[in-house]
Amino acid sequence: MRRKRPPHRNNPSPAGVDAAMELQIDGLNKRYGAVHAVRDFTLRLEPGILGLLGPNGAGKSTLMRMLATVTRPTSGTVRFNGSDVGKSPDELRRTLGYLPQDFGIYPHLSAIEFLEYIGALKGIGRRALRARIATLLESLNLTHAGSRPLGGFSGGMRQRVGIAQALLNDPRLLIVDEPTAGLDPEERVRFRALLRDMAGERIIIFSTHICSDVESLATRVAIVDHGTLLADEHPLKLVRGCATLEEAYLQIVTGARPAA
Numbered sequence: 116m117r118r119k120r121p122p123h124r125n126n127p128s129p130a131g132v133d134a135a136m137e138l139q140i141d142g143l144n145k146r147y148g149a150v151h152a153v154r155d156f157t158l159r160l161e162p163g164i165l166g167l168l169g170p171n172g173a174g175k176s177t178l179m180r181m182l183a184t185v186t187r188p189t190s191g192t193v194r195f196n197g198s199d200v201g202k203s204p205d206e207l208r209r210t211l212g213y214l215p216q217d218f219g220i221y222p223h224l225s226a227i228e229f230l231e232y233i234g235a236l237k238g239i240g241r242r243a244l245r246a247r248i249a250t251l252l253e254s255l256n257l258t259h260a261g262s263r264p265l266g267g268f269s270g271g272m273r274q275r276v277g278i279a280q281a282l283l284n285d286p287r288l289l290i291v292d293e294p295t296a297g298l299d300p301e302e303r304v305r306f307r308a309l310l311r312d313m314a315g316e317r318i319i320i321f322s323t324h325i326c327s328d329v330e331s332l333a334t335r336v337a338i339v340d341h342g343t344l345l346a347d348e349h350p351l352k353l354v355r356g357c358a359t360l361e362e363a364y365l366q367i368v369t370g371a372r373p374a375a
Contacts, residue, residue: 143191166333212286222266
């Protein structure tokens with residue numbers, strides 16, 4: 116039986132950002148029968164980028180689905196700007212952008228038609244929606260393919276459409292699960308730049324298995340295993356005493372690194 120380790124914690128506010136926006140997670144649990152997918156997860160987030168690291172099956176996607184109001188927690192609370200999301204989810208949903216790990220498409224719709232459909236569901240006005248779609252397609256290098264059916268898109272192109280739909284409503288809270296999966300190196304760099312430009316005004320949570328994405332983007336790193344928060348630090352503090360973030364991550368997950 117593995118010994119539960121208390122998390123490393125450090126919760127500074129990023130310099131020069133509006134700290135009024137806040138996502139408070141308190142004692143969040145999710146059980147599926149005998150499986151305890153997320154255990155007593157507590158974290159407070161302000162504007163900036165949180166990189167969520169953990170092995171497969173660590174509970175990252177389950178946590179993100181709860182934060183995105185797709186799945187209800189077994190116990191615990193999530194508050195967005197003081198409002199209990201479990202009791203009043205619509206306030207968060209109006210300002211939420213979410214890209215799940217398994218992103219579905221309508222293969223016969225073009226990228227533009229699909230984004231128009233999603234934008235209509237989000238209640239975005241037609242004129243503003245057209246301008247927003249054009250901007251996002253350009254930012255994600257999809258302008259040339261906007262009128263093509265999604266069924267003919269590569270995996271990386273579909274992923275970029277998924278990123279676009281998450282950004283349609285200019286969200287204040289952006290949750291993206293493995294957003295760089297399927298992207299080639301050039302598109303990963305483009306996506307990183309897009310997130311950096313957005314980070315000062317938003318809370319961004321992204322999960323990934325690519326430590327270089329976290330090192331180049333995250334203002335904080337949360338390491339999760341077996342549904343438990345093991346570490347919460349600035350990337351540079353996590354790497355202290357190690358050659359790379361990946362080395363620090365492996366030490367924390369395997370228990371070789373003692374808790375602070």
